[in-house]
Amino acid sequence: MNRFRRQLFSGLFALIVATLAALWLDARFHTLANYAFLTGWVLLAGMFVLTIYNVRKKLPFLPLGKSETWLQIHIYLGFFTTLLFLIHLNFHLPRGGFEITLALLFVLVSGSGMVGLFFSRVLPRRLATRGGEVIFEKIPALRHGLKGEAETLALGTEAKSPVIAEFYAKRLADFFSGPKNFWRHLVESRRAASALVAGLDDLRRFANDADRAKIEKLTALVRQKDGLDYHRSLQLSLRLWLFVHIPLTYGLMIFTVLHIVLVFGFSGGAR
């Protein structure tokens, strides 16, 4: 059993045990006088640990344990906190504008985290299967280079072919101008690139030997650009979920603080 599987099994085991324990405790103690207060504090503690993972990443120089360990804790505690959230809500839908907003924020943060976990487990494997290691930050420069090569081939003054130039202007110029087919790549659809390659194949019947060589090169460039777009689409997805997860986490914490104030300020014990 490799390390990843060992981590997975131990994490899942801990999660299952914690879940069963939480459900048993819920059934045993849910009639306590201040049960919602107690589950709320436990939930807050869990949310706090989850939130400081982002802080931990910003302080790599401090001896706070391996980031990998923190990530494992973050993942499994995230699932467990979702259960705590449901227990805190007593498995009922929230009522009122503020509580609905608060619950919605939690769902968005939790949901985006699960989407991020799914992406981080699936997309790297797909990228490795497709092949070609590309650094995300260098994709624009590589795309620019491919565009230059394609323009030179299709529109260069040396032995210019009107057929290729027209095809480039009509169909390839837009394709090379920027990132394309974000959603298609995410769902593993290659229809757009295949259509361009098919269009280039159709040009062969009107081309002489020199033009056929150009078409061969253009086809290779289209495939490279498509691969580049594929990498951009998947790598961007691996980064974009954090645009929901992290900002809303801080929004959630702000609403949570107010929730605590309101709960104690308006509870039975308030004077």
Next chain:
Amino acid sequence: MSERLPAPDFDAQNYARPNQNWICGRACEGNACRPGPDAKGRCCATAECKPILELKPGETKGRWRCTRTGGACESGPLPDGGCCRPIAKCSPVPTLRLLRGRLTLAVIAASCALLLIILASPPWRNGFISPGQISQPHSGAAFAALAETNHLNQSCGACHVAGNTGPNGMVTAALHADPGILNLKQLATAHAATPTAIDESCLKCHAGRNVHQPDAPPVSCSFCHLEHQGKMMAATTDANCNFCHGDATKMAVSRATPVIHHFADDHPQFRFLTEKLRDPDTLKFNHTLHLTGATIPKLPGGEKLDCGFCHQPDAAGAFMRPVAFEKNCRVCHSLQFDPETPQLMLPHGSIDFVSAYLRSLPKQYSDLATKDGAADVNGFVTRKLAGLRAQFGSGEDLEQRVFFSTATFGPEAQIGTLSGATRSLFPGCAYCHEVTAAASGSPLITKPVQTEHWLAQAKFDHAKHLNISCEKCHDAIHSKDTADILLPARETCAECHSPRGGVADTCAECHNYHKSQLVAR
């Protein structure tokens, strides 16, 4: 100390720094400058080199030397030491990391701003922070009027001290809550249902807790009555009642009530059965005879006498109106004392009226004869009075017979007969009533008592039970004695009011906890 070295093909000259906030504006063209933008996103590009001033011994002015990477340029440095080949500045672009940071700050700022705006505006605040709709009794026009009378805030402040204040007041109220925010031990060990500070707000309008047992332990109002659950306040559940009634320790102080969890399981039998109570009514009534007797006549409409003829629901439909002689009995029992003159009937309801009527019999016969257009009125009266004297003797004897006799003038089968000349013969008041003689010999009739509500601790609504027959619950057909209390046993109710029967079987379905009412101060 181990340190990982970069891979052999690592391009140190073209190193991407994704953890920095800005990247060169020409990076997308593959021509990023080496220094890149500064931390604030300003382009740091100046010129291709930074010339160095070389001074030979004895020289004062010296000579600027080009330091361009890849070799000195043809033109060389400018006379003032500047490079002759300046680099055009770019517009650095933010990295995803910076954009994410900005979005995070925007979300934080927006959250704070939104909450401050809402909390600072009372109408928005109350609507936003309310965890659910207030029940109608606490939010309608009647509540507003009562709150005004009692000098209360008509909004959140009627119940919550913090509801009268802004953000500062909410924080202050939270910090002064008991148990306090961080008093986890007290939060964890607090006893359920213990009255809290907010109960005092309830008592501003509700006159005390008025529990069903004076010695019951004090229970917080909100333990049973959860507000903010919608227009209708959530019904009290069995769990609320079982807090005491399901707890043997708490119920140990009660000698009368055992531990109860569910109606169908361990609710005690009704006391009228366990204590074998009897109906104290002195009226003599035989349900069996009236419902099944062969001599019971048809009603004027031709229908058979049934429960519904005598037992009519009241306006609300919950209970039955008391049975009334004029409405329910006289149709058969017309109090006709003379078989030959069915038009003459004794009055009902007062001994004095009956006595007066009997003493005015000559006048009654005379009026009857006149009304019927008899030719010889006096002769008719004389003949009737003579007949009565022959049968009963004196007028006093007749009066004694009317009040005290239980015998019938004709066959018993004709007592209630509606047909023909022998319609409803009158046997005497004592046939139905308890008639006793006073010391003076005058009759005394015990007034019938009709108990409207036998199970005083429980609610019942006949209107909700119209889909089942009367006999299902009331075994009247086998009751020959007025003293029989014709109510069902607990098991009969539990046939429907149980999880098996599928009809609500909560405690609150039948019982009230409070004897409460609102007060205006």
